[in-house]
């Protein structure tokens with residue numbers, strides 16, 4: 001069972017823990033998150049990255065940072081799960097890629113990049129994964145209008161006479 | 164003037180003969196991108212049996228088809244594919260837009276979903292419903308056959324006049340209004356609201 005004290009001992013006291021039902025969440029500052037994750041991978045046996053996602057906390061009551069990035073880890077031997085969370089801000093949200101630790105991060109990081117514009121330093125192939133290549137905005141950011149900025153209508157029209 | 168015709172012969176116009184042949188052997192191209200596609204399959208399956216109307220030969224190559232059935236929502240990434248498939252179909256060809264999503268975008272009024280394929284490709288027949296029942300699709304097919312019989316010509320002259328898209332222009336008033344609804348909440352320190360630039364598109368003329 002991962003204990004918070006040993007993490008705090010190693011990485012400082014900014015690391016905090018909270019829980020909701022049976023979810024353990026450990027909040028780590030963004031400059032340390034890679035080292036914490038590496039430690040979890042190397043020494044605590046978290047060998048699977050189940051899910052990795054982000055949230056935009058714009059207009060969220062009490063939020064102090066713009067983005068949160070969550071890593072859901074699983075130790076497949078003991079069945080232990082833990083959620084590592086970190087916060088990022090504009091103008092250049094950037095994190096080190098965890099692709100070297102878990103290859104499942106490949107598409108997950110591409111998706112976060114596509115939807116939130118968070119860059120992952122060291123990712124082997126950071127391209128858009130859902131939206132078309134030529135799309136310029138990051139649609140899951142809360143300041144992007146739900147209905148888009150007209151991109152969905154930016155296509156040539158084929159009429160019956162010319163086709 | 165009396166013309167002596169032997170039995171088993173009748174006279175017709177070439178246009179009518181061509182339309183009769185075409186309308187009774189429509190080969191659909193099933194462009195099924197979402198849930199409407201399931202209903203399209205049901206229409207072709209034994210219970211509703213589209214073969215009764217001569218349209219059972221679903222071909223997955225646009226080169227062999229003459230009726231495009233757009234069944235489901237089309238997103239930004241799919242639209243160029245749809246247009247390409249339409250262009251690949253040989254003349255004469257027709258298009259049925261099936262379901263609320265293909266006709267108008269349906270409930271998916273979001274940044275990625277095209278709000279009606281008729282904005283970008285020509286559509287002959289709209290089938291409302293979410294999803295339309297197989298009977299509705301069959302009704303549209305029969306209607307389509309009637310339309311071909313009524314307007315069809317051997318050389319496809321009837322298409323020449325259709326030089327505008329069927330759908331609304333990309334930035335009609337409604338669309339502008341919808342994008343203006345989406346202004347964010349000002350006065351938050353971690354946030355600056357984006358400038359929405361409409362350019363000339365928002366102009367009333």
Ligand code: SF4
Pocket residue numbers: 197198199200234235236261262263264265269292293294295
């Ligand atoms: S119209 Fe309804 S059934 Fe058809 S694709 Fe849209 S949501 Fe699905």
